[in-house]
Amino acid sequence: MLATPSFFRGVASLLYPPSCTICSASVNSGEYLCGECEAEVSRIVPPFCAKCSEPFDGAITTIFACANCAHRVLHFDAAVSAYRSRGIVRHVILNFKYGRQIHLRHLVARWLHSALDDERLRGRRFDVVVPVPLHATRLRERGFNQANLLAELLSAQTSIPSKPLLDRIRYTTTQTALDRSERMENLHNAFRLRKNADVRGLRVLLIDDVLTTGSTLSECARVLKRAGALSVHAATAARA
Numbered sequence: 001m002l003a004t005p006s007f008f009r010g011v012a013s014l015l016y017p018p019s020c021t022i023c024s025a026s027v028n029s030g031e032y033l034c035g036e037c038e039a040e041v042s043r044i045v046p047p048f049c050a051k052c053s054e055p056f057d058g059a060i061t062t063i064f065a066c067a068n069c070a071h072r073v074l075h076f077d078a079a080v081s082a083y084r085s086r087g088i089v090r091h092v093i094l095n096f097k098y099g100r101q102i103h104l105r106h107l108v109a110r111w112l113h114s115a116l117d118d119e120r121l122r123g124r125r126f127d128v129v130v131p132v133p134l135h136a137t138r139l140r141e142r143g144f145n146q147a148n149l150l151a152e153l154l155s156a157q158t159s160i161p162s163k164p165l166l167d168r169i170r171y172t173t174t175q176t177a178l179d180r181s182e183r184m185e186n187l188h189n190a191f192r193l194r195k196n197a198d199v200r201g202l203r204v205l206l207i208d209d210v211l212t213t214g215s216t217l218s219e220c221a222r223v224l225k226r227a228g229a230l231s232v233h234a235a236t237a238a239r240a
Ligand SMILES: [Zn+2]
Pocket: 020, 021, 022, 023, 024, 025, 033, 034, 035, 036, 037, 038
């Protein structure tokens, strides 16, 4: 018998019955969360900002810039996130990124993939999936670029090629403690197109794990558009 990867997965699931990533309750094969934990995952539902997916409370009938988008230029056409980065979602993404639990990429990629169902992305054609790059120093520390892993999984599911076309050339301190304008300043000229990369005329889908203020995605989109990309939409697994 030929030992295929699915054969090994099959053997592994016999040895280790599938269990919930959060609470260890048993789950069906192929599932990461039990029903109870799944119910706590918060999906972003309308109304939300068309540009950056910031959810609003209450009914919004007219289109207007949300507080996050007001008084600044965001260079992506739209940034779509399907889930709030809270509770279980936040916990899983932190463990994936900083806790070396790289297997969690499959669950995070599933959340990312569901962003493609959004009407701003659904039915749209993309020529290339581009992950937000990490600086080489950060990449050495972490051992992997989470956006790259997610972009590769998404590429396998959608057949859109994933290409790391951007480099991060400025080592920026963590953005966490910075406000919106400080983040934008901190990121200025942090990215550049890779040598020999050609994005002219391409419809790009930019990928990251989490959108916080959108500054990183915007800065990447600016570089891609300046280099001739036709459009740059962004998708992330979650939104802060
Ligand atoms: Zn559970």
